[in-house]
Amino acid sequence: MNVSFGKFWKSGDPFIWMTGGALALSLIMIISLIVIVAANALGYYWPDRLVQVTLKDGTELLGQRIVSEPIPTPDTPAATVQSRTEFQVANRDLYGADFRWVNDADITARSFPAEALLFERWEWGPLFGFLTTVTQDGKVIAEGFARAWDKFQEIHPRTQETLERIHRIERKEIGDINYALEHARLGLKRIQTEERDPARAAKYVTALEQEIATLQHRYAEKAAELKTLYDENARYRFLVRAAGGKEKELPVAAVVRAFLPNQLSWWGRFKLYVTRLVEFVWDDPRESNTEGGVFPAIFGTVIMVLIMSMMVVPFGVIAALYLREYAKQGPMVRAVRIAVNNLAGVPSIVFGVFGLGFFVYVLGGGIDRLFYPEALPTPTYGTGGMLWASLTLALLTVPVVIVATEESLSSIPREWREGSLALGATKWETIRKIVLPGALPGILTGMILAMARGAGEVAPLMITGVVKLAPTLPLDAHAPFFHLERKFMHLGFHIYDVGFQSPNVEAAKPMVFMTTMLLIGIILLLNLTAIIVRNRLRNRLRFGTF
Template sequence: MKMKKKSVSEWVKSGDPWVWLNAGAVAISVIMVVGLLLLIAVRGLGHFWPADVVEANYALPGQPAYNIVAERVESVEVPAAQLREAGINIPDEHELMQRTLMKTGNRDVYGADFRWVLDEYLTDSKRPEMLFTAERHEWGNLYGYLKAVKENGQIVSETADLEPTDSALATWQVFEKSIDRAARIHEEIKKIEKTDIGRINYGLERIRLKQRSLELEGKLTPAAEADLAAERSQYDEEYKGLQQSLIDLYGEINRDSFIVQVMDGSVHEIAVAKIVHAYRANAMGVPEKIGFYFVKLWEFLTAEPREANTEGGVFPAIFGTVMMVLLMTVLVTPFGVVAAVYLREYASQGWVTRIIRIAVNNLAGVPSIVYGVFGLGFFIYFLGSGIDQAFFPEALPSPTFGTGGLMWASVTLALLTLPVVIVATEEGLARIPRNVREGSLALGATKAETLWRVVLPMASPAIMTGVILAVARAAGEVAPLMLVGVVKLAPSLPLDGNYPYIHLDQKFMHLGFHIYDVGFQSPNVEAARPLVYATALLLVIVIALLNLSAVTIRNHLREKYKSLEM
């Protein structure tokens, strides 16, 4: 029996083309998302790999040759005509030229740590094993040959060799020990300055505010003033001891220095305390490079930023992002659920309720910067200033809550995501069968008990869906945060050991704003570019983990209350 072939019109009417069209659209979307994530991952994660350092001669036509020591960053093809317009004497037979961006480092010596070179004019390229890379607290990377190590101005180890001889390797080992010693002292200094002295400064500020409060209340008696002075003197004595410890530690950390020969042949003496890491990438095997790669990756996740956010880590930004999202979730969930319960369960379903629902749906489409302006005007200038006048008059004119901070950023984003939670919760409440409510009421439960023990538990998966959507939107917002509390660099975390431990009035860092700052405000664009990719990937991972946590809770609730829906 022969099958009858469908005509084109019948095939279109059957709906098969739309099925294939939708499937193709989904496939293209998935490919684009995966491709974007792969691009970000490759560009970002590749930054932490210890790249080989090349030494070569470079001479453009008609110009003197010079030595270049650098890491290869990327290569592109450019028209030769464009290079001729720039004043480079390129032969006429060339139409395209391969150009490579080289990271030469040593910004304190050359003024810039990146330069473009034409591959054709690079000669005698080699990778010497004794050529080393040093990451510094300031001025970016340093590339060169180690010549000597000093202690207290005296040379303790030196070498004239540029090859891995016994003398050169021994000097390198002394150099590594000096770096380790300086790193340990640096951690001690950091602990004293940020933890111990920070606690003393915090205590002194509380004494000052207490004294000012007593003055305003007219209760600053001689006895109270003497108590405050005694408490202040204790802090002063402790500070003097810590200050002397810092003087001793700074004397120790500045003891060592090293002499390095850079690519132009000049020799420089640099303090070992300025070095974060030093390694000879050309002499490292694959296992050593993998180990160093994970050390750098861990530093990126746990350290503080340095060099105008173009070096170091992003831990303060990770901490600020997660803490802000958690506070926002704690604020938006109860308000969103209460609003949805009232609209669905208690409000009379008339034209007023319909208008409110339309308004809620429209609020979900308001640009986020509008919420930022509202948060700045209402929460900070009005509410925050009122709180300062009522509860913190002793701190005025310095604002406490009358300026941007973690709390106002969280409240602003809670307001921004409130419509999402309301709509999702209402939809969940609408799906609960009416006979479930009636059965509970028939068994003698009140309406409030029915709502609390039956309706809300069954609607909890929908509530969690609203929370997931709220987290996904809030975690990536940047525009409103620029007005209500986020900063380029926060010297301390909003969570520490000083009472009240969580400082909601404190400004904070955020991964989204960090991407904007590094990508568009950095004075060193080439150095910042890999960190933009790495931070963007990290933001995606943080949002995915937050959403995954919420999805896990939602699935658990869905399984728990599935039997009630039957």
């Protein structure tokens, strides 16, 4: 018994089982995390049927079934346990709550009315109900479901086009005018503070004031146009009867999309599903981030990771090159190396605080005083922004790049270096032509690790430039196109904000999962790209054995 156990132990089998088991456990945990996220996220946009439920007390409900569960009653035997169901009844403005729990025992009838409509609205969340009338300028133009629905479908696209036009004017055209106005105002301010020659100052001031007047005139024109458009949209309204008899009248333009969930074919559902997914990825958020898309957050995340990579890789590589190739190896270098490794263990919030203190206040404040004094006290660079957040993350991830680069530099065979030196190459030529190309796959591995780490960080960003809702992207048509001083949105922070800071947590829950999945997907995509690039390089560099 003892002998055979000893043999078993010596054979190494237990160790193999142990290692395999550890791996399996890790895999199970990771896979279940992804499965939970995916399951919760992917189902969210699938258009469910609307069920109409009549309760014992005569109340009627129209909604989507969310979940059923047994009612936790400790004293009753299992067989008689009652269950309850959660419905999303929507119509937040009518009922005050989106969700409602119903005891299954109370339900007397269920039906799936074909005429039940689901309106997705720009504000106040979805609306479930039955269309009764459509009005134009206060006059009823269609009555009864069939005719009203036809009319609605006819009018709705027009209103959305008008709305799009309104958005364009508000965002783009008026935005441009405002931008120019701001510019002119700052110019005015600069002249007042800087220009010594009163004659010339007066000339500039006149010119600028004239420009401002023109701009204000154009602004007024646009405002008038806007008003016309708003008025046009306000003409069309429709009346909806919600379950329970309450009625609600609202403008057709307030609806994003309306459909009959109980009449949809599978194909129709699928098309709708895809439309909603696309909307999620490409649109701006609505309803304090709980609805609509997350495009600004995706954009912010990707741009930030890219800027961070552009900053961190050269820095890390150069530092590692010095440490490994040029510095005289000794206690000093060893100490630096240990310090770098330890830097990777500093809590990320500490980096955030440092970023705020050093980058934002010292560097940003300095830049403002030097280059943007006219805008003060409104800070330009002296507040959190894309650049400072990226720099902070670069600082956070630089140890990863240094360690990975050093590792790969030390794996370059001595023979290659000596071969190059023996041909009369200088040390720098050797590093540039032999060592760095050979170390490139390792450097890219470092970059991948840094990107993965950086894309997943939230804490330091919260104090260096991330906001829950950024009005503009850091990239637009105004020169210099990249506005790295702007605040931006980030998927990681979006998750936190939607999940924990939202007024309507229940409604926002699926959004959290969707965003999480998206973030994981984006990190995966970034990494895959880097991995593919790295493997290409590696294949080019090392094949054959020797």
